[in-house]
Amino acid sequence: MSSDSPLDDAPPRRPRRPRWAVLGERALEALIRVSGVSAIVFVAAIFFFVLREAAPILVSDAFSLTQFLFSPEWYPTSASNVRYGTFALTVGTLSVTALAMLLAVPFGLGAAIYLSEFCAPRVRETLKVTIELLSAIPSVVWGFIGLTVMSRLIVATTGAPVGVNVLNGGIILALMSVPVIVSIGEDALKAVPDSFREAGIALGATRWQLVYRVLVPAARNGLLAAVLLGVGRAVGETMAVLMATGHAVHIPGSLLDSVRTLTANIAAELGEAPVGSDHYRVLFLTGTLLFLITFAVNLAADLVVRGIRRK
Amino acid sequence: MTRVPRPRAWMSRFGLVASLVASGALTACGGDRGRQDSKPTKSVIQNKGSDTMVNVAQVWAEEYTKAAPDVEVEVSGGGSGVGIAALIKGAVDIANASRDLKPSEAELAAKNTGKQPVGFTVGYDALAVFVHRDNPLREITLEQLSEIYAEDGKTTRWSELGVKIPGVSDDTIVRVSRQSSSGTYEFFREQALGNKDFRLGSRDLNGSKEVVELVGSTPTAIGYSGMGYATPAVQMLMVAKAKGQASVSPAVAAVHDKSYPLARSLHVYTLGEPQGAVRAYIDWILSDAGQKVVEESGYVPVPPSERPKP
Numbered sequence: 360m361s362s363d364s365p366l367d368d369a370p371p372r373r374p375r376r377p378r379w380a381v382l383g384e385r386a387l388e389a390l391i392r393v394s395g396v397s398a399i400v401f402v403a404a405i406f407f408f409v410l411r412e413a414a415p416i417l418v419s420d421a422f423s424l425t426q427f428l429f430s431p432e433w434y435p436t437s438a439s440n441v442r443y444g445t446f447a448l449t450v451g452t453l454s455v456t457a458l459a460m461l462l463a464v465p466f467g468l469g470a471a472i473y474l475s476e477f478c479a480p481r482v483r484e485t486l487k488v489t490i491e492l493l494s495a496i497p498s499v500v501w502g503f504i505g506l507t508v509m510s511r512l513i514v515a516t517t518g519a520p521v522g523v524n525v526l527n528g529g530i531i532l533a534l535m536s537v538p539v540i541v542s543i544g545e546d547a548l549k550a551v552p553d554s555f556r557e558a559g560i561a562l563g564a565t566r567w568q569l570v571y572r573v574l575v576p577a578a579r580n581g582l583l584a585a586v587l588l589g590v591g592r593a594v595g596e597t598m599a600v601l602m603a604t605g606h607a608v609h610i611p612g613s614l615l616d617s618v619r620t621l622t623a624n625i626a627a628e629l630g631e632a633p634v635g636s637d638h639y640r641v642l643f644l645t646g647t648l649l650f651l652i653t654f655a656v657n658l659a660a661d662l663v664v665r666g667i668r669r670k
Numbered sequence: 671m672t673r674v675p676r677p678r679a680w681m682s683r684f685g686l687v688a689s690l691v692a693s694g695a696l697t698a699c700g701g702d703r704g705r706q707d708s709k710p711t712k713s714v715i716q717n718k719g720s721d722t723m724v725n726v727a728q729v730w731a732e733e734y735t736k737a738a739p740d741v742e743v744e745v746s747g748g749g750s751g752v753g754i755a756a757l758i759k760g761a762v763d764i765a766n767a768s769r770d771l772k773p774s775e776a777e778l779a780a781k782n783t784g785k786q787p788v789g790f791t792v793g794y795d796a797l798a799v800f801v802h803r804d805n806p807l808r809e810i811t812l813e814q815l816s817e818i819y820a821e822d823g824k825t826t827r828w829s830e831l832g833v834k835i836p837g838v839s840d841d842t843i844v845r846v847s848r849q850s851s852s853g854t855y856e857f858f859r860e861q862a863l864g865n866k867d868f869r870l871g872s873r874d875l876n877g878s879k880e881v882v883e884l885v886g887s888t889p890t891a892i893g894y895s896g897m898g899y900a901t902p903a904v905q906m907l908m909v910a911k912a913k914g915q916a917s918v919s920p921a922v923a924a925v926h927d928k929s930y931p932l933a934r935s936l937h938v939y940t941l942g943e944p945q946g947a948v949r950a951y952i953d954w955i956l957s958d959a960g961q962k963v964v965e966e967s968g969y970v971p972v973p974p975s976e977r978p979k980p
Contacts, residue, residue: 431870436850438865447870506880511887520844520890521873601876606849609871617873627849627876633752 409646416640427644433608435628435638443641445648447608451525451618452652454611455600458529459536459593464586466533467540471585474541475548476570487545494538498599505531505603519615523605526614531603532596536589543588547581548574580664587660594653597622621649713947715743719753719766722795722853723936726967727766733963734954741947750853757939758782763948765939768795768853769860785942790978792955794970796920797858797932798897798906800882802889807833809908809917812862812931818843818892819858820866828890838889845872846881846893854878858894861932894932897921898968925970936969 416422422443430444470490474483509530510522517526551574559569575582597620605617606627625642632639717727724747731743753765758779771787779787799815801807807828817825825831828841835841847868848855855874859865875881878895885893886903897920900906910917911931924930944952954960956978961971 433870434850434867436856437867438859439867506883514887518839520838520840520842521884521888523873523884605873606875607871607873617871619874627874633748 406647406650409643409650413640413643413647416637416644419637421637422641427641428648431608431610433624435632435641441637443637445621445624445645447610448619448621448624448645449648449652450610451604452594452620452622452649454525454618455528455532455604455620456590456593458525458614459532460586460590462529462533463536463540463589463593467537467585467589468544468582470537470541471544471548471582472570472575475545476566476574487542490538490541493534494542496535498535498596499602501531501535502599502602505599509603513615517615521605521617523603524615524617525604525611528600528604528618528620529614531599532593535596535599536592539592540585540589543585544578544582547578547585550581551577583660583664587657590656591653594649594656595622597626601626621645625649712740712742715741715764715948715951716762717743717745717764717766717938718748718756718762720750720768720853720936721747722750722768723766726793726936726964726969729963729967730955730960733959734951737954737959738950741951743951754939757787757941760941763940764944764952767937767939768857768934770935770937771939779941783941787939787941788943789937789939790952790956791935791972791976792938792952793936793961793964793972794925795934795936796897796925796930796970797854797861797894797934798900798920799909799932800885800893800895800900800904800906802835802885802891803903803905804837804889805833805835805905807831807907809910811910811913811915811917813912815862815909816864816866819845819847819868819872820863821869822866823869835889841890844888844891845869846884846888846891847872847874848878848881848894849874849876854895857934858932861934862894896968922970926973926976933970936964 417424421441426442426444428449429446430442431447431450432442432444433447434440434442470486474486478486505527506523509527513519513522513524513527519526555573555577556569559573564572600620601623604620604623606619606623607617608619609616611618625645629639629642632642717731719727724745727745731745734741734743750765750767750769753762754767754771754775756762757765758775760783771789776787779785799810805828810831814825814831817823826843828835828843833841848858855868859868873884875884878899881893881895882899882901882904885891886901897906906920908917908919909931916929918924918930920930920932925933938952938955940948940952943949956972961977964971
């Protein structure tokens with residue numbers, strides 16, 4: 360990546376620099392480089408270790424990958440007929456995440472644009488502090504809010520028999536993702552050079568035209584990153600959805616049905632599954648599946664951005 | 671000012687997201703298996719088994735160390751089956767089990783170690799069936815429970831049980847259950863469903879208290895938990911073994927005379943007649959002090975008349 364760093368090329372202006380300083384600088388540079396690639400190393404290592412725990416089940420006779428991916432029947436501890444189908448769980452994760460994003464992306468990006476472009480400085484400071492506070496609320500507290508406050512509200516307003524369902528989980532996850540989207544989205548908009556704004560205003564653009572035609576396209580990558588981190592938060596969230604979605608293995612037919620997500624299922628069952636058992640390995644395979652879902656979402660988003668850039 | 675190129679932007683972004691996901695999913699499930707380091711200065715009793723009993727066993731161990739400071743009891747859970755498997759291998763001194771030892775397990779233990787396992791009943795647990803306090807239903811049979819909960823069951827509406835819940839238009843039964851690793855789940859499956867699988871779509875909650883809370887806030891719900899968890903928002907149903915038989919409400923007396931169908935005994939098992947420190951510990955568990963712990967943990971103590979005389 361950066362084999363031709365400026366240090367190597369620069370003529371030695373100060374030949375009498377002490378040797379330790381030169382070496383120290385080299386060491387520091389190496390250290391920074393290691394930190395830079397560590398993200399890749401960590402991702403690869405996590406993937407490797409999760410897959411290593413899961414791998415033996417893939418070659419086992421009792422296990423069918425088709426059943427794992429496409430059967431909605433999840434009976435890991437059945438006394439008569441053990442079945443490991445995660446389809447209902449995958450649908451659960453996707454439905455809750457999709458609803459959360461449907462709610463969180465417009466609100467999050469809207470708030471980011473307001474904070475960055477339209478807001479008076481004093482209001483902005485207050486809002487930013489409040490939003491940061493929102494992101495500091497622990498997920499178990501969100502889950503508790505979902506289980507008590509939100510579930511009662513949903514029962515009262517929709518007449519659903521149970522308040523813990525897709526709608527509840529989606530709203531809670533949206534509330535959890537909005538702060539992430541707002542902070543990163545606002546940073547991305549702030550990073551657009553002021554010369555862009557000045558040029559837009561000089562051309563007679565209104566504020567709305569400026570946002571819509573200049574700033575959002577210019578900050579596209581950063582905004583996408585903001586949305587993706589929001590998705591990541593939503594897909595990976597465990598405790599809050601465990602409490603707010605009802606934890607029922609069920610393919611939802613409406614927003615008021617209870618579901619179970621992949622993450623919540625791992626959290627609820629892994630602690631008690633005997634190490635090395637089929638159940639344990641299938642749970643790790645579920646982790647791998649979760650990993651592949653996020654990977655696919657990220658890759659797709661990245662390809663989309665590249666596609667836009669090329670045009 | 672020049673812009674810094676970010677050729678690996680998606681990589682780092684992905685890394686962040688992926689580690690968020692992975693940490694979210696995997697930190698929530700750390701193992702809690704007990705380690706066994708022996709300390710030669712004290713006599714150590716290894717105790718393993720039932721998750722239902724792990725809390726009460728831990729309190730026993732703590733209280734007993736106060737009574738007998740030279741004895742240390744190391745408690746770990748894992749499930750009744752795990753405890754019994756360890757006993758068969760001779761790896762533990764005492765196995766806790768919330769079910770009876772199977773004949774095959776006793777045989778295996780005798781073959782492996784040359785000793786017959788000996789069991790002691792150290793308490794009882796009664797599973798109550800809860801409904802919302804507005805539900806006019808007062809009693810239920812095991813068959814009806816099976817029709818509601820089991821995979822091949824047909825009952826999905828309260829009207830099929832002849833029940834009209836006031837102020838509710840959709841009377842679909844909201845089934846509340848426990849996560850599959852729970853001993854309560856297994857006991858209910860065994861006793862009420864005859865070991866058939868649960869029908870999918872029940873709300874599988876993570877604790878007895880959560881079950882009662884959800885049932886208390888949902889007029890159309892039904893759920894099961896230990897009877898100690900009852901609140902004013904719910905009512906416990908009387909349970910009958912079969913249609914036409916007398917239904918019994920869960921109470922200490924009904925648990926003792928075994929007339930309540932969803933009661934179970936809590937056992938500890940040893941290899942051969944217990945000796946020395948293990949004997950003293952089990953005697954203490956069956957004493958008033960040990961039984962008080964059982965009662966305080968929400969279970970039913972063994973009545974004095976049924977305790978073995980020291």
